Amino acid sequence: MPMPWRILNYIVHQFYLRHRKGFGIHSPYVFRFIQEVIFNAGGFEVASAALNFHREAGADRSLIPSAGPGAPSRVSMEGSKSVRSFVNGSSVRKKYGALLFRIGRWSTPELVLELGTGVGVSAAYLASGAPEAPLHTIEANAGRAANASERLLRHGFGNVTVHCGDMEEVLEGLNHDLEGSLLAYMDGNHRYLPTVSYARSLIGMAKGTGVIVIDDIYWSKGMYRAWKEIIAWPEVRVSIDLFHSGILLLRADLQKMHLKLNF
Numbered sequence: 001m002p003m004p005w006r007i008l009n010y011i012v013h014q015f016y017l018r019h020r021k022g023f024g025i026h027s028p029y030v031f032r033f034i035q036e037v038i039f040n041a042g043g044f045e046v047a048s049a050a051l052n053f054h055r056e057a058g059a060d061r062s063l064i065p066s067a068g069p070g071a072p073s074r075v076s077m078e079g080s081k082s083v084r085s086f087v088n089g090s091s092v093r094k095k096y097g098a099l100l101f102r103i104g105r106w107s108t109p110e111l112v113l114e115l116g117t118g119v120g121v122s123a124a125y126l127a128s129g130a131p132e133a134p135l136h137t138i139e140a141n142a143g144r145a146a147n148a149s150e151r152l153l154r155h156g157f158g159n160v161t162v163h164c165g166d167m168e169e170v171l172e173g174l175n176h177d178l179e180g181s182l183l184a185y186m187d188g189n190h191r192y193l194p195t196v197s198y199a200r201s202l203i204g205m206a207k208g209t210g211v212i213v214i215d216d217i218y219w220s221k222g223m224y225r226a227w228k229e230i231i232a233w234p235e236v237r238v239s240i241d242l243f244h245s246g247i248l249l250l251r252a253d254l255q256k257m258h259l260k261l262n263f
Helices: 003-015 028-038 048-059 083-090 094-107 121-129 142-154 167-177 192-206 221-231
Strands: 063-065 080-082 111-115 135-139 160-164 182-186 210-215 238-241 245-250 257-260
Touching: 028 094, 028 238, 028 245, 028 257, 048 083, 048 094, 048 121, 048 142, 063 083, 063 142, 080 083, 094 121, 094 182, 094 210, 094 245, 111 121, 111 167, 111 192, 121 135, 121 142, 121 160, 121 182, 135 142, 135 167, 142 160, 167 192, 182 192, 192 210, 192 221, 192 245, 221 238, 221 245
Parallel strands: 111 135, 111 182, 135 160, 182 210, 238 257
Antiparallel strands: 063 080, 210 245, 238 245
16 A cells, blocks of 8 residues: 555545535535435444444454455555454454444435445345345355354344355346345446446446446555546536545536535
8 A cells, every 4th residue: 555645645635625524515416415314414323233243343353364356455455353353454444334324324224235245244234224124245255245144143133144155246137126225335446447447337237327336546546547537427517536535426407517526
């Protein structure tokens, strides 16, 4: 991970901040999304089921295989390591897990998709936020997929299905299941070509309505290149750059805009 490059871009990100908590944005829809979802103006608390899941996984010292086809995470991907180590190094942080929860709660999607299950932490937040929607999460690593599936089931997340396999192939199979709005979270292969390909597939599935969250948009030059390409697509009406992640709002009636926020 090119740390000097990321640090430089974080400084640039701070310099170009324009809209503090949404003020100055003319679209009521976007303003409410920023106020209510990103900055939690209503003070909504995360469901205890998601917090308990995160707490338990973060304390689990049992070992799981960790090798996979994606780009390296913040900790070594060689051999096996504990669930706790994976959670601390690669899983969504509580702040961003709470954001996923609020996005699900606010957008009330018909279908939730996650690319990159890990050990299921982010799936727990997503499933808690949108408990009425089926959630399909895809993980290429069999050990992590099995661990996540068992833990999610044990914690009562019956609306979650864990798929182990190639993300493109699983997405193609799920394309027929979507009949309404989509919420998607991309935290899988952190490389340029897969990121662009996954985003294109998800936007096609959304059929013009949905929210897509892309993790680690400044992970590398390749990820940032993918982010810049994706937000230029005509289907992406609004993009919100939070630095550690990016949010795409898909609604044809929105004016095209790109926002940088300090979250």
